[in-house]
Amino acid sequence: MANQSKIKVCVAGATGWAGSELAKAIAVSGELELVAAISRQHAGKSLNEVLDIAGTKIPVFATIEEALTVPCDVLVEYTKPGVAKHHILTAIAKGVNVVVGTSGLSDEDYEEIGIKAAAHQQSVLAVGNFAISVVLLNKFAEMAARYMSNWEIIDYASAGKIDAPSGSARELAYRLSQVKKQELQVSMEHTQGVKETRGADINGTRVHSLRLPGFVISLEAIFGMPDEKLTLKHEAGNSSKPYVTGAFLAIKKVGSFTGLKRGLDSVID
Structure with missing residues:
Protein backbone atom coordinates (compact mmCIF):
# COMPACT_ATOMS: atom_id res chain seq x y z
CA MET A 1 0.00 0.00 0.00
CA ALA A 131 22.42 23.20 -5.78
CA ILE A 132 21.01 25.28 -2.93
CA SER A 133 24.00 27.65 -3.21
CA VAL A 134 22.94 28.48 -6.78
CA VAL A 135 19.36 29.07 -5.66
CA LEU A 136 20.69 31.56 -3.12
CA LEU A 137 23.05 33.18 -5.64
CA ASN A 138 20.10 33.83 -7.95
CA LYS A 139 18.07 35.40 -5.16
CA PHE A 140 20.94 37.57 -3.92
CA ALA A 141 21.78 38.63 -7.49
CA GLU A 142 18.20 39.74 -8.09
CA MET A 143 18.37 41.80 -4.91
CA ALA A 144 21.68 43.36 -5.97
CA ALA A 145 20.37 44.24 -9.45
CA ARG A 146 17.67 46.40 -7.89
CA TYR A 147 20.27 48.66 -6.34
CA MET A 148 23.44 48.35 -8.42
CA SER A 149 23.92 49.78 -11.90
CA ASN A 150 25.85 47.18 -13.88
CA TRP A 151 26.81 43.52 -13.79
CA GLU A 152 28.47 40.74 -15.76
CA ILE A 153 28.52 36.94 -15.41
CA ILE A 154 31.45 34.54 -15.58
CA ASP A 155 30.55 30.91 -16.26
CA TYR A 156 33.26 28.34 -15.43
CA ALA A 157 33.21 24.65 -16.41
CA SER A 158 35.44 21.75 -17.40
CA ALA A 159 37.05 21.64 -20.82
CA GLY A 160 34.67 18.89 -21.91
CA LYS A 161 31.42 20.79 -21.35
CA ILE A 162 29.92 21.24 -24.80
CA ASP A 163 27.31 23.92 -24.14
CA ALA A 164 28.19 27.55 -23.52
CA PRO A 165 27.03 29.36 -21.60
CA SER A 166 25.78 26.89 -19.02
CA GLY A 167 22.14 26.58 -18.12
CA SER A 168 22.91 28.20 -14.78
CA ALA A 169 24.42 31.25 -16.50
CA ARG A 170 21.53 31.49 -18.97
CA GLU A 171 19.01 31.31 -16.16
CA LEU A 172 20.78 33.98 -14.10
CA ALA A 173 21.02 36.33 -17.10
CA TYR A 174 17.32 35.83 -17.81
CA ARG A 175 16.34 36.54 -14.23
CA LEU A 176 18.45 39.68 -14.03
CA SER A 177 16.77 40.92 -17.21
CA GLN A 178 13.43 40.64 -15.42
CA VAL A 179 14.67 43.01 -12.69
CA LYS A 180 15.78 45.84 -14.96
CA LYS A 181 17.68 46.67 -18.11
CA GLN A 182 21.25 47.87 -17.65
CA GLU A 183 23.09 50.24 -19.97
CA LEU A 184 26.78 49.83 -20.77
CA GLN A 185 28.88 52.94 -20.25
CA VAL A 186 30.61 52.07 -23.53
CA SER A 187 28.16 50.47 -25.94
CA MET A 188 29.26 47.49 -28.00
CA GLU A 189 29.11 49.51 -31.21
CA HIS A 190 31.61 51.96 -29.75
CA THR A 191 33.89 49.26 -28.31
CA GLN A 192 37.27 49.25 -30.03
CA GLY A 193 39.43 46.20 -30.62
CA VAL A 194 38.07 42.63 -30.58
CA LYS A 195 34.44 43.01 -29.52
CA GLU A 196 34.05 39.30 -28.75
CA THR A 197 36.30 39.69 -25.71
CA ARG A 198 33.48 41.61 -24.03
CA GLY A 199 31.47 38.39 -23.87
CA ALA A 200 28.14 37.40 -25.36
CA ASP A 201 24.95 39.39 -24.88
CA ILE A 202 22.49 37.11 -23.06
CA ASN A 203 19.30 39.02 -22.27
CA GLY A 204 21.24 42.26 -21.91
CA THR A 205 23.99 40.79 -19.71
CA ARG A 206 27.57 40.24 -20.86
CA VAL A 207 28.39 36.57 -20.19
CA HIS A 208 31.89 35.06 -20.37
CA SER A 209 32.28 31.25 -20.52
CA LEU A 210 35.55 29.62 -19.47
CA ARG A 211 36.10 25.97 -20.40
CA LEU A 212 39.32 24.64 -18.86
CA PRO A 213 40.65 21.44 -17.25
CA GLY A 214 40.57 21.65 -13.49
CA PHE A 215 37.16 23.30 -13.26
CA VAL A 216 33.93 21.48 -12.40
CA ILE A 217 31.15 24.08 -12.38
CA SER A 218 31.31 27.63 -11.02
CA LEU A 219 29.12 30.67 -11.52
CA GLU A 220 30.11 34.24 -10.69
CA ALA A 221 28.03 37.41 -10.83
CA ILE A 222 29.97 40.67 -10.50
CA PHE A 223 28.12 43.93 -9.80
CA GLY A 224 29.68 47.36 -10.07
CA MET A 225 28.95 50.96 -9.09
CA PRO A 226 31.34 53.92 -8.83
CA ASP A 227 33.95 53.11 -6.15
CA GLU A 228 32.36 49.81 -5.12
CA LYS A 229 31.72 46.31 -6.37
CA LEU A 230 30.00 43.13 -5.23
CA THR A 231 30.96 39.56 -6.20
CA LEU A 232 28.64 36.57 -5.74
CA LYS A 233 30.12 33.17 -6.56
CA HIS A 234 29.03 29.54 -6.46
CA GLU A 235 31.67 26.79 -6.72
CA ALA A 236 30.88 23.11 -7.10
CA GLY A 237 33.06 20.24 -5.94
CA ASN A 238 33.65 16.97 -7.77
CA SER A 239 30.61 15.21 -6.30
Whole structure:
Protein backbone atom coordinates (compact mmCIF):
# COMPACT_ATOMS: atom_id res chain seq x y z
CA MET A 1 0.00 0.00 0.00
CA ALA A 2 2.85 2.40 0.78
CA ASN A 3 4.13 2.27 -2.80
CA GLN A 4 0.81 3.57 -4.16
CA SER A 5 1.47 7.03 -2.73
CA LYS A 6 4.97 7.29 -4.15
CA ILE A 7 5.67 9.63 -7.07
CA LYS A 8 6.68 7.47 -10.04
CA VAL A 9 9.77 8.86 -11.77
CA CYS A 10 11.60 8.24 -15.04
CA VAL A 11 15.14 9.64 -15.30
CA ALA A 12 16.52 10.51 -18.73
CA GLY A 13 20.30 10.39 -18.49
CA ALA A 14 20.19 8.05 -15.51
CA THR A 15 23.75 6.76 -16.02
CA GLY A 16 25.37 10.19 -16.34
CA TRP A 17 27.34 12.13 -13.73
CA ALA A 18 24.37 13.81 -12.05
CA GLY A 19 21.63 11.46 -13.21
CA SER A 20 23.25 8.36 -11.68
CA GLU A 21 23.54 9.97 -8.24
CA LEU A 22 19.90 11.01 -8.42
CA ALA A 23 18.78 7.58 -9.62
CA LYS A 24 20.53 5.86 -6.71
CA ALA A 25 18.90 8.24 -4.22
CA ILE A 26 15.42 7.75 -5.71
CA ALA A 27 15.84 3.97 -5.59
CA VAL A 28 16.15 4.03 -1.79
CA SER A 29 13.64 6.82 -1.22
CA GLY A 30 10.46 6.38 0.74
CA GLU A 31 8.67 9.12 -1.23
CA LEU A 32 9.72 8.49 -4.84
CA GLU A 33 9.80 5.37 -7.01
CA LEU A 34 12.16 5.00 -9.97
CA VAL A 35 10.18 3.07 -12.59
CA ALA A 36 12.23 3.60 -15.78
CA ALA A 37 15.42 5.13 -17.12
CA ILE A 38 16.77 6.37 -20.45
CA SER A 39 20.34 5.69 -21.55
CA ARG A 40 21.26 4.82 -25.14
CA GLN A 41 24.51 3.21 -24.02
CA HIS A 42 22.83 0.84 -21.56
CA ALA A 43 19.46 0.28 -23.26
CA GLY A 44 18.04 -3.20 -22.72
CA LYS A 45 19.74 -3.67 -19.37
CA SER A 46 18.35 -3.05 -15.91
CA LEU A 47 19.57 0.06 -14.11
CA ASN A 48 20.09 -2.16 -11.09
CA GLU A 49 23.02 -3.96 -12.70
CA VAL A 50 24.44 -0.79 -14.28
CA LEU A 51 24.48 1.25 -11.05
CA ASP A 52 24.51 -1.62 -8.53
CA ILE A 53 21.05 -0.82 -7.17
CA ALA A 54 19.15 -3.39 -5.11
CA GLY A 55 15.42 -4.00 -5.32
CA THR A 56 12.79 -4.09 -8.05
CA LYS A 57 14.11 -4.21 -11.62
CA ILE A 58 14.34 -0.77 -13.27
CA PRO A 59 14.31 -1.08 -17.09
CA VAL A 60 16.60 1.09 -19.22
CA PHE A 61 15.34 2.29 -22.61
CA ALA A 62 17.02 3.95 -25.58
CA THR A 63 14.24 6.43 -26.36
CA ILE A 64 11.70 8.58 -24.55
CA GLU A 65 8.87 6.94 -26.49
CA GLU A 66 9.87 3.50 -25.18
CA ALA A 67 10.45 4.72 -21.63
CA LEU A 68 7.02 6.33 -21.37
CA THR A 69 5.30 3.03 -22.05
CA VAL A 70 5.98 2.52 -18.33
CA PRO A 71 3.45 4.72 -16.44
CA CYS A 72 5.11 7.55 -14.53
CA ASP A 73 4.24 10.89 -12.97
CA VAL A 74 7.46 12.86 -13.53
CA LEU A 75 10.24 12.80 -16.10
CA VAL A 76 13.58 14.15 -14.89
CA GLU A 77 15.46 15.40 -17.96
CA TYR A 78 19.21 15.09 -17.43
CA THR A 79 20.65 14.53 -20.90
CA LYS A 80 21.97 16.95 -23.55
CA PRO A 81 20.50 20.04 -25.27
CA GLY A 82 20.23 18.22 -28.61
CA VAL A 83 17.61 15.77 -27.32
CA ALA A 84 16.26 17.48 -24.20
CA LYS A 85 13.58 19.53 -25.94
CA HIS A 86 12.21 16.47 -27.73
CA HIS A 87 12.11 14.55 -24.44
CA ILE A 88 10.27 17.38 -22.69
CA LEU A 89 7.67 17.95 -25.41
CA THR A 90 7.03 14.22 -25.75
CA ALA A 91 6.49 13.84 -22.01
CA ILE A 92 4.08 16.78 -21.91
CA ALA A 93 2.04 15.29 -24.76
CA LYS A 94 1.89 11.98 -22.83
CA GLY A 95 0.54 13.69 -19.70
CA VAL A 96 3.79 13.53 -17.72
CA ASN A 97 5.18 16.46 -15.71
CA VAL A 98 8.84 17.36 -16.30
CA VAL A 99 11.75 18.54 -14.17
CA VAL A 100 14.55 19.90 -16.37
CA GLY A 101 18.13 19.58 -15.18
CA THR A 102 19.69 19.75 -18.64
CA SER A 103 21.46 22.99 -19.52
CA GLY A 104 21.69 24.68 -22.90
CA LEU A 105 18.02 25.27 -23.74
CA SER A 106 17.26 28.78 -25.00
CA ASP A 107 14.58 31.27 -23.95
CA GLU A 108 12.82 30.49 -27.24
CA ASP A 109 12.85 26.77 -26.37
CA TYR A 110 11.29 27.51 -23.00
CA GLU A 111 8.68 29.75 -24.56
CA GLU A 112 7.57 26.86 -26.78
CA ILE A 113 7.70 24.41 -23.88
CA GLY A 114 5.64 26.75 -21.68
CA ILE A 115 2.94 27.12 -24.33
CA LYS A 116 2.67 23.36 -24.81
CA ALA A 117 2.66 22.67 -21.06
CA ALA A 118 -0.19 25.13 -20.54
CA ALA A 119 -2.14 23.70 -23.47
CA HIS A 120 -1.85 20.16 -22.07
CA GLN A 121 -2.42 21.26 -18.46
CA GLN A 122 0.98 19.83 -17.46
CA SER A 123 3.83 21.21 -15.36
CA VAL A 124 7.45 21.86 -16.32
CA LEU A 125 9.97 23.07 -13.74
CA ALA A 126 13.21 24.21 -15.39
CA VAL A 127 16.10 24.30 -12.92
CA GLY A 128 19.45 25.45 -14.30
CA ASN A 129 21.21 24.08 -11.22
CA PHE A 130 19.74 22.14 -8.29
CA ALA A 131 22.42 23.20 -5.78
CA ILE A 132 21.01 25.28 -2.93
CA SER A 133 24.00 27.65 -3.21
CA VAL A 134 22.94 28.48 -6.78
CA VAL A 135 19.36 29.07 -5.66
CA LEU A 136 20.69 31.56 -3.12
CA LEU A 137 23.05 33.18 -5.64
CA ASN A 138 20.10 33.83 -7.95
CA LYS A 139 18.07 35.40 -5.16
CA PHE A 140 20.94 37.57 -3.92
CA ALA A 141 21.78 38.63 -7.49
CA GLU A 142 18.20 39.74 -8.09
CA MET A 143 18.37 41.80 -4.91
CA ALA A 144 21.68 43.36 -5.97
CA ALA A 145 20.37 44.24 -9.45
CA ARG A 146 17.67 46.40 -7.89
CA TYR A 147 20.27 48.66 -6.34
CA MET A 148 23.44 48.35 -8.42
CA SER A 149 23.92 49.78 -11.90
CA ASN A 150 25.85 47.18 -13.88
CA TRP A 151 26.81 43.52 -13.79
CA GLU A 152 28.47 40.74 -15.76
CA ILE A 153 28.52 36.94 -15.41
CA ILE A 154 31.45 34.54 -15.58
CA ASP A 155 30.55 30.91 -16.26
CA TYR A 156 33.26 28.34 -15.43
CA ALA A 157 33.21 24.65 -16.41
CA SER A 158 35.44 21.75 -17.40
CA ALA A 159 37.05 21.64 -20.82
CA GLY A 160 34.67 18.89 -21.91
CA LYS A 161 31.42 20.79 -21.35
CA ILE A 162 29.92 21.24 -24.80
CA ASP A 163 27.31 23.92 -24.14
CA ALA A 164 28.19 27.55 -23.52
CA PRO A 165 27.03 29.36 -21.60
CA SER A 166 25.78 26.89 -19.02
CA GLY A 167 22.14 26.58 -18.12
CA SER A 168 22.91 28.20 -14.78
CA ALA A 169 24.42 31.25 -16.50
CA ARG A 170 21.53 31.49 -18.97
CA GLU A 171 19.01 31.31 -16.16
CA LEU A 172 20.78 33.98 -14.10
CA ALA A 173 21.02 36.33 -17.10
CA TYR A 174 17.32 35.83 -17.81
CA ARG A 175 16.34 36.54 -14.23
CA LEU A 176 18.45 39.68 -14.03
CA SER A 177 16.77 40.92 -17.21
CA GLN A 178 13.43 40.64 -15.42
CA VAL A 179 14.67 43.01 -12.69
CA LYS A 180 15.78 45.84 -14.96
CA LYS A 181 17.68 46.67 -18.11
CA GLN A 182 21.25 47.87 -17.65
CA GLU A 183 23.09 50.24 -19.97
CA LEU A 184 26.78 49.83 -20.77
CA GLN A 185 28.88 52.94 -20.25
CA VAL A 186 30.61 52.07 -23.53
CA SER A 187 28.16 50.47 -25.94
CA MET A 188 29.26 47.49 -28.00
CA GLU A 189 29.11 49.51 -31.21
CA HIS A 190 31.61 51.96 -29.75
CA THR A 191 33.89 49.26 -28.31
CA GLN A 192 37.27 49.25 -30.03
CA GLY A 193 39.43 46.20 -30.62
CA VAL A 194 38.07 42.63 -30.58
CA LYS A 195 34.44 43.01 -29.52
CA GLU A 196 34.05 39.30 -28.75
CA THR A 197 36.30 39.69 -25.71
CA ARG A 198 33.48 41.61 -24.03
CA GLY A 199 31.47 38.39 -23.87
CA ALA A 200 28.14 37.40 -25.36
CA ASP A 201 24.95 39.39 -24.88
CA ILE A 202 22.49 37.11 -23.06
CA ASN A 203 19.30 39.02 -22.27
CA GLY A 204 21.24 42.26 -21.91
CA THR A 205 23.99 40.79 -19.71
CA ARG A 206 27.57 40.24 -20.86
CA VAL A 207 28.39 36.57 -20.19
CA HIS A 208 31.89 35.06 -20.37
CA SER A 209 32.28 31.25 -20.52
CA LEU A 210 35.55 29.62 -19.47
CA ARG A 211 36.10 25.97 -20.40
CA LEU A 212 39.32 24.64 -18.86
CA PRO A 213 40.65 21.44 -17.25
CA GLY A 214 40.57 21.65 -13.49
CA PHE A 215 37.16 23.30 -13.26
CA VAL A 216 33.93 21.48 -12.40
CA ILE A 217 31.15 24.08 -12.38
CA SER A 218 31.31 27.63 -11.02
CA LEU A 219 29.12 30.67 -11.52
CA GLU A 220 30.11 34.24 -10.69
CA ALA A 221 28.03 37.41 -10.83
CA ILE A 222 29.97 40.67 -10.50
CA PHE A 223 28.12 43.93 -9.80
CA GLY A 224 29.68 47.36 -10.07
CA MET A 225 28.95 50.96 -9.09
CA PRO A 226 31.34 53.92 -8.83
CA ASP A 227 33.95 53.11 -6.15
CA GLU A 228 32.36 49.81 -5.12
CA LYS A 229 31.72 46.31 -6.37
CA LEU A 230 30.00 43.13 -5.23
CA THR A 231 30.96 39.56 -6.20
CA LEU A 232 28.64 36.57 -5.74
CA LYS A 233 30.12 33.17 -6.56
CA HIS A 234 29.03 29.54 -6.46
CA GLU A 235 31.67 26.79 -6.72
CA ALA A 236 30.88 23.11 -7.10
CA GLY A 237 33.06 20.24 -5.94
CA ASN A 238 33.65 16.97 -7.77
CA SER A 239 30.61 15.21 -6.30
CA SER A 240 27.11 15.44 -7.74
CA LYS A 241 25.52 14.78 -4.33
CA PRO A 242 24.67 18.47 -3.65
CA TYR A 243 22.19 18.37 -6.55
CA VAL A 244 20.14 15.48 -5.15
CA THR A 245 18.34 17.43 -2.41
CA GLY A 246 17.21 20.13 -4.83
CA ALA A 247 16.15 17.56 -7.44
CA PHE A 248 14.01 15.72 -4.86
CA LEU A 249 12.31 18.98 -3.95
CA ALA A 250 11.69 19.80 -7.63
CA ILE A 251 10.16 16.37 -8.28
CA LYS A 252 7.79 16.76 -5.34
CA LYS A 253 6.81 20.32 -6.27
CA VAL A 254 6.47 20.09 -10.06
CA GLY A 255 2.84 18.96 -9.93
CA SER A 256 1.77 21.92 -7.78
CA PHE A 257 1.19 24.31 -10.72
CA THR A 258 0.30 24.32 -14.41
CA GLY A 259 2.57 25.53 -17.22
CA LEU A 260 6.26 26.46 -16.96
CA LYS A 261 8.23 27.76 -14.00
CA ARG A 262 11.93 28.60 -14.07
CA GLY A 263 14.18 28.28 -11.04
CA LEU A 264 13.92 26.06 -7.98
CA ASP A 265 13.14 29.04 -5.78
CA SER A 266 9.96 29.65 -7.80
CA VAL A 267 8.38 26.69 -5.95
CA ILE A 268 9.98 27.10 -2.51
CA ASP A 269 9.31 30.79 -1.74
